Amino acid sequence: MKELTHYINGAHVKGQSGRFADVYNPATGEVQARVPLANAEELAFAVDVAADAQPGWAAVNPQRRARVLMEFVRLLNRDMDKLAEALSREHGKTFPDAKGDVQRGLEVVEYCIGAPQMLKGEFTDGAGPGIDIYSMRQPLGVSAGITPFNFPAMIPMWMFAPAIACGNAFILKPSERDPSVPLMLAELMEEAGLPKGILQVVNGDKEAVDAILDHPTIQSIGFVGSTPIAEYIYGRGCSNGKRVQCFGGAKNHMIIMPDADMDQAADALVGAGYGAAGERCMAISVAVPVGDETADRLIEKLVPRIEKLKVGPYTAGDDIDYGPLVTREAKERVLGLVNSGIEQGAKLVVDGRDFTLQGYENGFFVGPHLFDHVTPEMDIYKQEIFGPVLSTVRAGSYEEALKLAMDHEYGNGTAIFTRDGDTARDFAHRINIGMVGINVPIPVPLAYHTFGGWKKSAFGDLNQHGPDAFRFYTRTKTVTSRWPSGIKEGGEFHFKAMD
DSSP: OEEOOEEETTEEEOOSSSOEEEEEETTTTEEEEEEEOOOHHHHHHHHHHHHHHHHHHHTSOHHHHHHHHHHHHHHHHHTHHHHHHHHHHHHOOOHHHHHHHHHHHHHHHHHHTTHHHHTOOOEEEEEETTEEEEEEEEEOSEEEEEOOSSOTTHHHHHHHHHHHHTTOEEEEEOOTTSOHHHHHHHHHHHHTTOOTTSEEEOOOSHHHHHHHHHOTTEEEEEEESOHHHHHHHHHHHHHTTOEEEEEOOOOEEEEEOTTSOHHHHHHHHHHHHHGGGGOOTTOEEEEEEBSHHHHHHHHHHHHHHHHTOOBOOGGGOTTOOBOOOSSHHHHHHHHHHHHHHHHTTOEEEEOOTTOOOTTOTTSOOOOOEEEESOOTTSHHHHSOOOSSEEEEOOBSSHHHHHHHHHHSSEESEEEEEOSOHHHHHHHHHHOOOSEEEESOSSOOOOTTSOBOOEETTEESSOOBSTHHHHHHTEEEEEEEEEOOOEEEETTEEEEOOOO
16 A cells, blocks of 8 residues: 655655554545655654755745746646646546646636735835835745635645745645545655755654644744634634634635526536536535525526536546545535434425445445535534535525525625625625625636635634735735935035924
8 A cells, every 4th residue: 555755855755653644535535545644753853954954045036936936836737637637546537626726726826926926025215314214024934724624625735826926935734535646746846956854744743744844934824724723723823923814714704696697606516516516615605595486497407417527436437527525434424414414304305315336335435415495403404514415495585695604603605696786886895705696606716816705704803815815925024224325525424403
């Protein structure tokens, strides 16, 4: 069986703790590798290496740092299929979806090539008599990222690309469920010219996470995962004086107005609700049609589309709509929530509980589910399911639909489908959610805007990528400078009096 490693100081390093986690092939249910789980001493060693390497990297001018990222982009494109195959094998995503995972990370790297522009400070000439004031952005030192299983390429790049462009060293603690791609990314960064020790991968579980939170040298931490863990990391990291940004769970609503193009809305819901098996923080998991007539028309459009979805392993080709869930525990949790929905009175319109795939009976596949007549008191409405389950909550009016989304504890993403500009504009202005789509089901901003939710979906005052990333990974230093004017007389300077 393959035994994975950490990546420290430019080399693959075997784990020393004696603890390992199994890495599964989600399509077959078989263990395909073991990944070491670092202890605090291993994490501390990686931090020491990073701290030694970081000052030299910070001294490299931003343009030359950007050139490393330019070469990294070239290597990502060169190895796109190789990365996507490794990602699909461990995560279960379809091959096109895995390539999209890499591509959306690559786009943030492309944005970070503009670091010389983003790191420019401000200057005020003549703020007072002989006084100039200027500011500069300087790196924090050593930063760390704790990333989730569902985007093992994209989210690490969202974190380490801006951190490194700003002159920091970076410790990446990826998910132990699919760790191979992060290790491959670290190799490619060094092939692109990054000095050893600037990007390091330390695999682990809670012991490694706590070591990151408590290590005094680590200055900032990024996290993406569930809300309870986001709250834990944010609280403990901040109490240790670190800069922390944490992104948690989601329950994204899509409101369908009576005037919406129902075919467009149904297509959008199928793609946004079931793509990547629903394992996306920006997945639409709640459809909110306004009026019973709208709901009936929507369900009529959805059912045949959902029943035609093709579920299978990534090796089956590009016509597969989604693959397995990442673990057996994830499958059991999703099916448990489906059963709770039935018990609590929701109508299961499309039932995927008995889905099986010949030759892959031990895989972690879950068929698509569609619920109707869901109410806010039900667990399938309150909790993030993270599986191929779409809940329909019927609203009597636009105001009722708006209130549903606004009252939910999560505020990551939302969407509205309508032909009415006034309604769309009102929705965009009033909704208390961080990312809004108008006739767009998954409103993930492009790399030069920022990504982040509101309420219990995000903790911290700065978002991911875009301009906020350069603010998060730097400190501003402001210098006030005075050079008194002088008149040279007889070979000596005589300074004029200053007002």
